[in-house]
Amino acid sequence: MREQTWVIIGGGQAAAVAAASLRSAGFQGRLVLIGDEQHLPYERPPLSKEVLVKPEKASLTIHPESFYAENAIECRLGVAAVGLDAEQQVVTLADGSVISFDRLLLATGARARAYPLLDHLGSGVHTVRSLDDAEQLRGHIWPGRRVLVVGGGVIGLEIAASAITMGAEVTVIERNSRLMARGAPQALADILLQLHRDNGVRFVFGAEITEAGKAGNGEINLLLASGETLSGDLVVYGIGVELNVELAVSAGLHVEDGIITNIHGQTSHPHIYAAGDVARQWNPDLQACVRHETWGNAQAQGAAVARAMVTGEPCPQEVPWYWTDQYGQNFQIAGRHTADEWLVRGDRATGKYTLLGLTDGIVTGAMTVNNGREMRPAKALIAARGRIPHGVEICNPGQDLRKLVALCA
């Protein structure tokens, strides 16, 4: 029998994990991983954290270099896939080479959404999506530098925390009236706002930037609709992402805020699959296709879709979950971000506690603050759509949450 060739496009978390999972699920044919960055796949979460603050401690490896050779994973790095012919099952690379595939996994992820008004300033304006971006930014932050962070989402806040830790003066400029409007419970937004203020970050909410200019000495000035001008030495913005869907669109795949896939991770073409930030997978519980921009999703979905490619099994559904680390504190969020009520488990004053979100009496969301060991049982509670029976002291941290979960599910 002719040897099969399976190709993965994208050199990020989902791609790297999928490559390993294809092998462990038993795929023995030729396996090619195409990534347009020069680096072997690496972890992105440290880019806004350790890579800025303590690069020598940043732990970026997904698989050690030897892993790829040992598992016969052919890496084509530093070269983008520029053409995809779904009919002929052929990928064309930027260097002109052509690879025919029997199966393809698209794990092309996302890039920082561009902000043309700021980009036209040229130097002094940064985004952080890649290792190269983060290393470049690091060289521009030092004690006393005035950093303007545009966007009060997770990435903006992490960069603000890092810049403060590096001794900079930081102003966060947010269009909305609150932080993390897209992706976090209000309760977390409140906690983080306080934490950042305590560390000296200044916030400007409801801010619409109308003009951006640069003085001869390099100083950047942002004029707001309110009439206020904010000045700084550099700008870092994090205003969301744009998905790398161009190949999928050109190949005629069904794309709608992400590459649409079924529960096997299969796109509208039966031999082409998608996973990670770029994919929008069918979720039978929600009766909808959902997309997540989280490490946990790239990790779990990359592995599950790869397994599905080999075995045909459906992907298990995970409770949405992510973490953010700021000022050395760890925050984890799972499930729905809105709830009728948030129960506090533990003493907030200790800085180590869990919040459980209840909607119609059912646990639909959870948040841990420096208390990650409770996230696993909390996720189990959300997955089971658990109700808390009368008499179960769910808020008593003296009671093991795991045991309580068994009573609620």
Added chain:
Amino acid sequence: MEKIFVCLTADLPPGEARRVDCDPAVAVFNLDGTIYALADRCTHGEASMSDGYLEDDCTVECPVHTARFCLRTGRALTQPATVDLKTFEVLEDGDSLYVLVPTGESQ
């Protein structure tokens, strides 16, 4: 080898963990009556593995980014960790638990 006191055996019931503040810190776990000792500092970051989540399949999950390690061998089983945790020998002497930490290990 230095023999370092952990706690009374009775004070480490199944499902529980203890941190020993020697250098390097050691995490001691009781999984269903079997005692294991691993380096306490997660190889991926700053997390203390004694705060981790003990699983029935003889693994412990880091509380910060969920990397899983084998309690028996210290092996890093899942991302984001790729470096194994050191393991330490456990000694039960009378009613007490001890870990054996190689001398010269601590700097």
